[in-house]
Amino acid sequence: MIPAALKYVEADSATAAIAALSEYGDEAKLLAGGHSLIPLMRFRLAVPAVLVDISRLDGLSDITDAGDHIAVGALAKHAEVESSSLLQSEAPLLAHVASKVGDPSVRHRGTLGGSLAHGDPASDLPAAVLALGGSIVVQGPDGERVIDAAEFFTGFLETAISETEIITEVRIPKSGSAGWSFQKFNRRAQDWAIVGVAAVLGASPKVSLINMGLTPLRAGAVESALAGGGSAAEAASVAAEGTSAPSDLNGDAEYRDHLARVLVERALDEASS
Amino acid sequence: MTIMGTPRLRKEDPKLLTGEGKFIDDIHAHGELWMGMVRSPHAHAKIQSIDTTEAAAAPGVHSVYTGAELQEMGLWVAPLPCAWPVTEDMVNPPHYPVAADEVRHVGDLVAVVLCDSRYGAVDAAELVEVDYEPLPVVASIDAAVTDAVMANTDISSNKAYSWALEPDPEAVDAAFAAADHTVVGEFVQQRLIPAAMEPRGVLAIPAPFGGDITFYTSTQVPHIMKVMLAATTGIAENKIRVIAPAVGGGFGAKLNVNPDEILAVTLANKIGLPVRWTETRSEAAFSTHQGRGQNQKIEIAADANGKILGIRVHLDADMGAYMMLLTPGVPLLGSFLYTGVYDVPAFGFTCDGYFTNMTPTDAYRGAGRPEASYAIERAMDLLALEVGVGPDEIRRRNFLAGGEAFENLETASTLVFDSGNYGPNLEKALKLADYASLKAEQQRRREAGESKQLGIGMCTYVEICGLAPSRALAGLNYGAGGWEHAMIRFLPTGTVEVVSGSTPHGQGHETSWSMIVADKLGVDPDDVHVLHSDTAHSPLGLDTYGSRSLAVGGTAIAMACDKVVDKARLIAAHQLEANPDDLEFDGGMFRVKGTPTAEIPIQGIAYEAFTAHNLPDGMEPNLQEQVTFDPENFVFPFGTHIAVVEVDEDTGGVTLVGYTAVDDCGPQVNPMIVQGQMHGGIVQGVAQALWEEASYDEAGNCKNPSFLDYLVPSPMEVPNMVLDSTVTPSTSNPLGVKGAGEAGTIGSAAAVINAVCDALSPYGVTDISMPATPQKVWRILRDAKGGEA
Structure with missing residues (x-):
């Protein structure tokens, strides 16, 4: 629980942060809310030589209406996402999911960009962004690019962001009147989901799964079944197909597969009711 | 009062x-050095060599010591103490603070760094190079029992001791031979991290x-x-x-x-x-002892009506790698309670203590008694199923003294229970919980085939606390007495100082002691100041454990107050020129009976005692008295806990939706503190039932030492509890008080698991091990339903 020595750099702008990342390369880690990184550092599972603190950057935490989507600043805290009336009306799933992350102290420090950048398959917010068909805006030395959430998570705790890029914004398409649901099953209110499901119906229903593989992922088999006219029960029965659930003290893969089927059915039922 | x-x-x-x-x-102290602990990553290994060169040269490092070096320095004259060698022949190889040649659990100390900063100490400790030769590991009680592998190369069997409480083995055999019904419960008390x-x-x-x-x-x-x-x-x-x-x-x-x-x-x-x-936090899983760690087998013999004829119990207890201060005695503290609140004609208890290569175990809230109450209360539900009556009825049929009030009753476990009145306590709890309506709602859900089923479980516990009569402890080979010391002194300005041997760590002694003193001396509780927890202020004391503070220490305080009043009465009589017997003392004022104007407050007496200008001939100055109280018996609080759970058959999730507890700890000094103790105690027992378990792998690694996956419940997981009490004074002390610190934990785990089993009973499920995780519940249900979830 005692982190190793490191160099601390406070970035006062996105440009400064990118410059610091360019200077220190893979020795550097960005610090936003710190609720994933600091525990890893305390266990010395992460030993960054340089911490680039972006938590005090101005202008990266606004939540604004950008026409067909809502633009959420990467440093918007979960509590800000949760209480945003814009998100509550235009993409209610995201606001709701933010309210279910950890406990109040986590939600007042953790950031949406940080949660996506960490890419933890057990986290709630990546699943919400996936189910909403969101995209992630990253900025680097060569400018800005926009990555579809479906292309963003590339491996266990790995994403499509390069070493010298930072997330500046998350774009959430307005979900309008589409039905939605979030199902999170855990043993204590503050825990990560043993399995979770986010679903947004509408023209092309999107369903995503929490803690069912190495990355936050879309439930491809479920979505195909729905697209093919399958019922909620039929679609739910294939929820675990194409996934590779982990086994840990909270549950083994067989149990998680079962939970995925139960929770997908509940999500589809709730979203369509 | x-x-x-x-x-x-x-x-x-x-x-x-x-x-x-x-x-x-x-x-903090000027010039302080931090210890950086070098701990074994192996559960069992020989230390081949240690290289401290690099660590010694690290920034801020003052010195580095290996176990062998410390041993040579002669820093200690004896191994770490075990004060409770439960048998004459208990095996207990010497255990020194830092291992010199063999490590016996993950986290065992092998070297220590002294450094001028905490961070530097941890960094330097990482630089100490240790060569280990791994040895075979004993990572469970079951493995220890086989003796296939030794947890310690200095022993020839993992079994450290065998202890028995068998007043009449033939009577037990006869009871089982004559039984119409027998039930057997085999339960595992998982290891817990105290946290x-x-x-x-x-x-x-x-x-x-x-x-x-x-x-x-x-x-x-x-x-x-x-x-x-x-x-x-x-x-x-x-x-x-x-x-x-x-x-x-x-x-x-x-x-x-x-x-x-x-x-x-x-x-x-x-x-x-x-x-x-x-x-x-994570280090605590290795550097502080753990709780529980027992495999239990309990057998009940009963007649056709479910009246108990005899009980037989065997424990295999996990000592861990070393005998700490009270390690071997913890199961013994529970041994007397496996007969519960019941009239048991014949009883036998045996316990074997085993070494393993895991963190040592020792006392954890309830220390042996939660384990005992769990076993008997789970087994009573099994007996109810076997006989075909409800869990409430099987208890009514077996209560000591027919469920009526009693005092000083000898039980089959050889102890004399101070007082009890179990029947009314159960009925009060059933009424408060509205048991009949709960059962009706359960039936409705079952008939409707709802996915969320209701389970209702009860536990009628008794516990033993107020440690303790010193002579009784001698009989158990315990290395100390069980008295407590208190001193009361009036300061010249009229305030009262209490010197308490009993030492709080969250219980609120300052408040409770002030209330006792305020009542006894007729002073304002805010004028009472309690000195404690410092051996320079309070040289005599036996401290706080086993729910003993009030029954022993609180009684000592009350008795010391009485002595203060006795002396003050003599001074008052002298000053008022009256016979001491003609004085009454009320609300802090001495008055001559029948002469209302002749009065003097106790603070005035205190000042007279301080100046010593006008005291009775030969009387010592000052108003200060002390008492060392050694009770003649333990105290035996009891109560009924009723848990209501909802089991989601689709996910296996268990939610505690209701909890009612009617506890009897005798007269309560501060009911608010009693409620707080019950809230916390109950949740700690519920935690064992549903969430907590120190999980070890076969190599002896604790898999969940941090709060990431060692699941301590938060208020979010617990419903509002309905608490009430009955009051049955103890005969063991003049205040009639019992203890409340551990009762909640002793009553709750069995109530919750009984409730889970009740919910699953339509599928023929009669037991589930703790903690009842969602996965476990789901799998048991799937298997009970024939493989289809």
Whole structure:
């Protein structure tokens, strides 16, 4: 629980942060809310030589209406996402999911960009962004690019962001009147989901799964079944197909597969009711 | 009693709630050095070699010591103490603070670094190179029992002792031979990590000259610590002052004498500089003892009506790698309670204690009694199923004294229960919980085939606390007495100082003691100041564990107050020129009966006693009295807990949706403190039933030492509890009080698991092991339904 020595750099702008990342390369880690990184550092599972603190950057935490989507600043805290009336009306799933992350102290420090950048398959917010068909805006030395959430998570705790890029914004398409649901099953209110499901119906229903593989992922088999006219029960029965659930003290893969089927059915039922 | 018995806010709380409480980590000494602990990553291994060169050269490092070096330095004169060698022939190989040649659990100390910063100490400890030769590991009780592998190369069997409480084995055999019904329960008491809010920490400060040492430690037992430090280190006891500052919870895990404590004191004494250490949360899974760790088998023989004829119990108990202060005795504390609140004609109990290569076990909230009440109360539900009656009815049929009030009743486990009145207590709880409506709702859900089924479970517990009659402890081979000391003194300005041997670590002693004194002496509770937890202020005491403070220490305070009043009466009589027998004492005022104007307040007497200008001939000045109270019997609180759970058959999730507890701890000094004890105690037992378990792999690694996956429940997981009480005074002390610190934990785990089993009973499920995780529930249900979930 005692982190190793490191160099601390406070970035006062996105440009400064990118410059610091360019200077220190893979020795550097960005610090936003710190609720994933600091525990890893305390266990010395992460030993960054340089911490680039972006938590005090101005202008990266606004939540604004950008026409067909809502633009959420990467440093918007979960509590800000949760209480945003814009998100509550235009993409209610995201606001709701933010309210279910950890406990109040986590939600007042953790950031949406940080949660996506960490890419933890057990986290709630990546699943919400996936189910909403969101995209992630990253900025680097060569400018800005926009990555579809479906292309963003590339491996266990790995994403499509390069070493010298930072997330500046998350774009959430307005979900309008589409039905939605979030199902999170855990043993204590503050825990990560043993399995979770986010679903947004509408023209092309999107369903995503929490803690069912190495990355936050879309439930491809479920979505195909729905697209093919399958019922909620039929679609739910294939929820675990194409996934590779982990086994840990909270549950083994067989149990998680079962939970995925139960929770997908509940999500589809709730979203369509 | 006017103040006693009324809810009263704690006088400790403003300080604690505003951050003014000083815990170990808030206290610093100039020039202090941090200990950096080098711990074994192996559960069992020989130490081949240790290279400390690089660590010694690290920034800020003062010195580095290996176990072998410390042994040669002669810092201690005896191994770490085990004060409870339960049998004459108990095997207990010497256990020194730092291993010199063999490590026996993950986290066993192999070397220590002294450094001028905490970060530097941890960094330097990582630089110590240790070569290990791994040895085969004993990572479970089951493995220990086979003796295929030894947990310690110095022993020839993992079994450390066999202990029996078998007053009449033939009677037990006869009971089983005559039985119409027998049930067998086999239960596992999983290991638990105590997880006090404040981890343990130490700070040893040597005096600049004279050889005295002041030792701050986050402990429940400063007085026992002082004796044990002297006995272990060879430092004269009068040179050692032990202070327990604000202590953030203990639950039994802070009643030990730990390697880090011996190290801090001896190293500070050796080098003449302050030495400190604070364990981290994950480190606590290795550096502080764990709780429970028993495999239990209980058998009940009953007649056709379900009336118990006999009970037979065997335990295999997990000592862990070493015998700590009370390790071997913990199962014995429960041995007398496997007959529960029931009339049991024949009883036999045997226990084998085994070494394993895991963190040592020792007392944890309830220490042996939660295990006992779990076994008997689970088995009573099995008997109810077997006989075909409800869990309430099987209990009614078996209550001691037919469920009616009794005093001083000898039981089959050889103890005399001080007092009880079990029937009305059960009926009050059933009514409060509205048991009939709950059963109706359960039936409705079953018939409707709903996915969320209801389970209702009860536990009618009795526990043994108020440790203890010293003679009874002698009979158990316990290494100390069970008395408690108190001193009451009036200061010249009319305030009262209480010197308490009993030492709080969250219980609110300052408040409760003030209330007793206020009632006894007729003073304002705010004029009472309690000195405690510092062996320089309070030289005599046996500290706080086993729900003993009020029954023993509180009684000592009340008795000392009586002596103060007796002396004050003599002075008042002298000053009022009256016969002492003609004085009445009420509300702090001595009055001559029938002469209302002739009166004098006790504060006035105190001042007279201080000036000593006009005292009776031959009387000593000052108003100060002390009492050491050694009770003649334990106390036996009891109660009924009723848990209501909802089981989601689709996910296996268990939600505690209701909890009712009617506890009887005798007269309550401060009902608000009793309620707080019940809230916390109940949740700690529920936690064992549903969430907590120290999981070990086959190599002896604890898989969940951090709060990431060691699941301590939060208020979010617990419903509002409905608490009430009955009042049956104890015959063991003049206040009639019992104990409340552990009762909640003793009553709750069985109630919750009985409820889970009740919910699953339509599928023929009769047992589930703790913790009842969602996966376990789902899998049991799937199997019970024939493989289809």
